[in-house]
Amino acid sequence: MDADAATDIERIRSASRRLVRELGFMEQTLAGTNLSPSAVHALIEIAEGRATTARDLSDLLRLEKSSVSRLLKKLIETGDVVETQDKDDFRVKRLTLTTNGCALFAAIAKSAQTRVGQAIAPLSEDIICTLIAGLEGYAEALERSRSDTMAPDQPGIAEGYRPTVLGRVVEMHAHYYSGLVGFGLPFETKVASELAEFMTRLDAPTNGIWHVASGGRISASIAIDGQDLDGDVAHLRWFIVDDTLRGTGIGKRLLDAAIAFCDAQGFSETHLWTFQGLETARALYERVGFQLAEENAGRQWGAEVIEQRFVRVGQRD
Amino acid sequence: MDADAATDIERIRSASRRLVRELGFMEQTLAGTNLSPSAVHALIEIAEGRATTARDLSDLLRLEKSSVSRLLKKLIETGDVVETQDKDDFRVKRLTLTTNGCALFAAIAKSAQTRVGQAIAPLSEDIICTLIAGLEGYAEALERSRSDTMAPDQPGIAEGYRPTVLGRVVEMHAHYYSGLVGFGLPFETKVASELAEFMTRLDAPTNGIWHVASGGRISASIAIDGQDLDGDVAHLRWFIVDDTLRGTGIGKRLLDAAIAFCDAQGFSETHLWTFQGLETARALYERVGFQLAEENAGRQWGAEVIEQRFVRVGQRD
DNA sequence: GAGAGATAGTTGTATCATACAACTATATGG
DNA sequence: CCATATAGTTGTATGATACAACTATCTCTC
Numbered sequence: 001m002d003a004d005a006a007t008d009i010e011r012i013r014s015a016s017r018r019l020v021r022e023l024g025f026m027e028q029t030l031a032g033t034n035l036s037p038s039a040v041h042a043l044i045e046i047a048e049g050r051a052t053t054a055r056d057l058s059d060l061l062r063l064e065k066s067s068v069s070r071l072l073k074k075l076i077e078t079g080d081v082v083e084t085q086d087k088d089d090f091r092v093k094r095l096t097l098t099t100n101g102c103a104l105f106a107a108i109a110k111s112a113q114t115r116v117g118q119a120i121a122p123l124s125e126d127i128i129c130t131l132i133a134g135l136e137g138y139a140e141a142l143e144r145s146r147s148d149t150m151a152p153d154q155p156g157i158a159e160g161y162r163p164t165v166l167g168r169v170v171e172m173h174a175h176y177y178s179g180l181v182g183f184g185l186p187f188e189t190k191v192a193s194e195l196a197e198f199m200t201r202l203d204a205p206t207n208g209i210w211h212v213a214s215g216g217r218i219s220a221s222i223a224i225d226g227q228d229l230d231g232d233v234a235h236l237r238w239f240i241v242d243d244t245l246r247g248t249g250i251g252k253r254l255l256d257a258a259i260a261f262c263d264a265q266g267f268s269e270t271h272l273w274t275f276q277g278l279e280t281a282r283a284l285y286e287r288v289g290f291q292l293a294e295e296n297a298g299r300q301w302g303a304e305v306i307e308q309r310f311v312r313v314g315q316r317d
Numbered sequence: 318m319d320a321d322a323a324t325d326i327e328r329i330r331s332a333s334r335r336l337v338r339e340l341g342f343m344e345q346t347l348a349g350t351n352l353s354p355s356a357v358h359a360l361i362e363i364a365e366g367r368a369t370t371a372r373d374l375s376d377l378l379r380l381e382k383s384s385v386s387r388l389l390k391k392l393i394e395t396g397d398v399v400e401t402q403d404k405d406d407f408r409v410k411r412l413t414l415t416t417n418g419c420a421l422f423a424a425i426a427k428s429a430q431t432r433v434g435q436a437i438a439p440l441s442e443d444i445i446c447t448l449i450a451g452l453e454g455y456a457e458a459l460e461r462s463r464s465d466t467m468a469p470d471q472p473g474i475a476e477g478y479r480p481t482v483l484g485r486v487v488e489m490h491a492h493y494y495s496g497l498v499g500f501g502l503p504f505e506t507k508v509a510s511e512l513a514e515f516m517t518r519l520d521a522p523t524n525g526i527w528h529v530a531s532g533g534r535i536s537a538s539i540a541i542d543g544q545d546l547d548g549d550v551a552h553l554r555w556f557i558v559d560d561t562l563r564g565t566g567i568g569k570r571l572l573d574a575a576i577a578f579c580d581a582q583g584f585s586e587t588h589l590w591t592f593q594g595l596e597t598a599r600a601l602y603e604r605v606g607f608q609l610a611e612e613n614a615g616r617q618w619g620a621e622v623i624e625q626r627f628v629r630v631g632q633r634d
Numbered sequence: 635g636a637g638a639g640a641t642a643g644t645t646g647t648a649t650c651a652t653a654c655a656a657c658t659a660t661a662t663g664g
Numbered sequence: 665c666c667a668t669a670t671a672g673t674t675g676t677a678t679g680a681t682a683c684a685a686c687t688a689t690c691t692c693t694c
Contacts, residue, residue: 005434008437009434009437012433012437013429013430015449015455018460019333019336019452020354021378022456022460023459024379025337025354027379027652028653028678037680038681039680041334041338054642054643061338062341062344063680063682064681064682065643066681066682066683069644070679070681073644089641089642089690090642090690091642092689112330113323113330116329117322120329122458122461128325130447130450131329131455132328132332133448134449134450135329135333135336135455136332138332138336138448138452140335141436141439141448142336145436277638279693280638280639345681353650354651355651356651371671372671372672381653382672383655383672383673386674387651388651406660406670406671407671408659408671408672409670596664596666596668
């Protein structure tokens with residue numbers, strides 16, 4: 001990065017901080033109301049038709065759904081918002097502003113118009129245009145950059161090691177399996193030690209690990225261990241997708257990447273162990289050619305489970 | 318406001334909201350740290366030398382001083398900031414970053430540089446310049462606008478009625494005198510009813526009220542009642558400055574405005590009642606020519622007080 | 635048609651940032 | 665010397681936020 005680019009970035013950061021302070025985002029209420037910043041944003045998004053459900057607001061405002069639920073409940077209690085059950089999907093509640101809510105929205109708009117109007121009043125038309133282009137341009141750039149980082153369609157799969165991969169894969173397994181079948185410390189310890197041992201062999205050409213980040217932390221992974229079974233048999237391990245990426249198709253894409261690796265390496269077979277009942281995963285395995293080879297019932301880490309081994313015969317080009 | 322100006326303001330507002338969301342200001346931690354937005358801003362301001370005291374941070378970040386005190390305490394506890402007592406003013410604590418704090422600052426800078434760098438990477442140099450000019454221009458416009466609204470040197474004194482004036486003047490009196498001498502409801506009731514009655518006569522040319530707003534609400538006032546005493550004697554009433562403007566010289570300026578009004582009206586005398594002990598106020602009165610005319614000891618609204626009447630002889634041009 | 639898995643939204647709970655108020659220690663000016 | 669102001673701290677209350685677990689509903693597969 002040359003000196004000019006570094007200076008540009010510092011100027012942007014400095015101006016951003018000043019903007020945020022001037023816009024009052026470390027204060028508890030906003031825009032001349034007694035509403036929190038989130039509530040003001042929510043009201044504006046509902047008023048302007050960009051959000052009609054709590055889910056929309058959660059996405060737009062980047063708040064956890066329980067926070068949105070609570071701020072909506074308050075707006076409903078104050079008589080500013082009304083919710084009605086969707087006719088097609090009874091889970092969904094449609095949000096609209098009441099007369100009172102429209103008045104509040106109008107007051108917020110007026111207050112903000114005054115504030116912004118006073119701020120730009122001394123400026124020439126040219127400078128105002130530059131200002132608007134700058135703000136919109138930067139907002140758009142940030143949004144696009146974030147979208148690119150997170151979009152499931154984007155090639156967000158990274159191969160190999162990166163800091164926190166080991167810890168996160170262990171954490172995701174512990175979290176998932178403790179919820180599923182009550183596995184605890186012995187399970188987590190084993191996952192950690194086996195994965196750590198595997199990571200020491202990651203430089204071997206027959207071994208690979210792939211991961212995906214979401215919201216700045218690793219949220220999905222898969223690995224191929226080409227050494228721990230006999231001969232030219234690959235072992236598919238540590239395949240997991242956490243909630244943030246569940247349902248995005250990332251599991252399928254991770255599996256495809258691992259299988260492509262196996263085929264390229266020329267393994268005669270790929271094996272994996274899973275548990276009976278994980279039907280979503282099983283469907284994925286079967287779609288790429290895995291078949292159930294054996295089942296073992298037994299007690300593992302304090303839980304009665306049926307382990308299943310699937311095998312996929314290698315396909316040479 | 319014509320249609321183009323209204324559209325400009327709406328585009329600015331919309332872009333501001335998007336920016337704020339992208340910059341993560343409704344989230345609990347910021348910039349890839351486990352620090353709150355305020356703590357991150359504080360660290361940056363200390364690191365870059367713009368803040369060396371808690372008071373500096375309170376001003377820059379627009380936080381209440383107790384919030385600054387607590388966030389600094391946490392940064393000190395984590396070993397990121399160190400405070401030393403000022404040699405000249407033992408009240409003041411000078412703040413510097415530790416080695417650890419410098420490392421944290423560097424990590425924040427690096428994370429933000431990556432983030433901003435990625436956001437602007439696809440943009441041309443021209444667009445980056447526009448973006449920077451826009452951000453800096455708007456931040457500066459907002460800062461100037463706020464400064465103009467609040468600067469004590471600026472003609473921030475407004476004359477006459479505005480919504481909330483009556484309630485605020487009553488509130489300020491109740492707050493101040495309950496703290497000073499324990500006056501309660503009877504006092505507040507009397508202030509309210511007398512001021513309300515006076516406000517009904519505000520259109521008379523011999524009556525006037527002046528007030529100053531701070532942070533969007535009225536924080537100082539003074540009034541001249543040219544009718545409630547005999548003949549051509551003016552009554553200076555409801556002179557009060559609350560904590561937010563105390564020490565800024567506004568009291569002096571309000572008094573000057575009121576006295577100028579009295580002289581312009583040609584009153585033979587101006588009278589005022591105050592309490593013994595209010596030495597700051599007394600100094601102001603004496604500076605513009607008031608002299609102690611009488612004192613009455615007595616019990617008022619449950620408190621033993623000594624009332625004092627000051628008189629200023631009118632000065633004809 | 636039943637069951638598994640996913641989704642929309644709610645509630646329990648904990649944490650933490652913020653402000654108001656009142657306090658202590660120190661500085662300043664009359 | 666005393667009154668007032670200021671820098672900073674602490675007691676206390678409030679409310680926003682997230683994690684987790686729950687209920688109700690929807691969708692898809694067998």
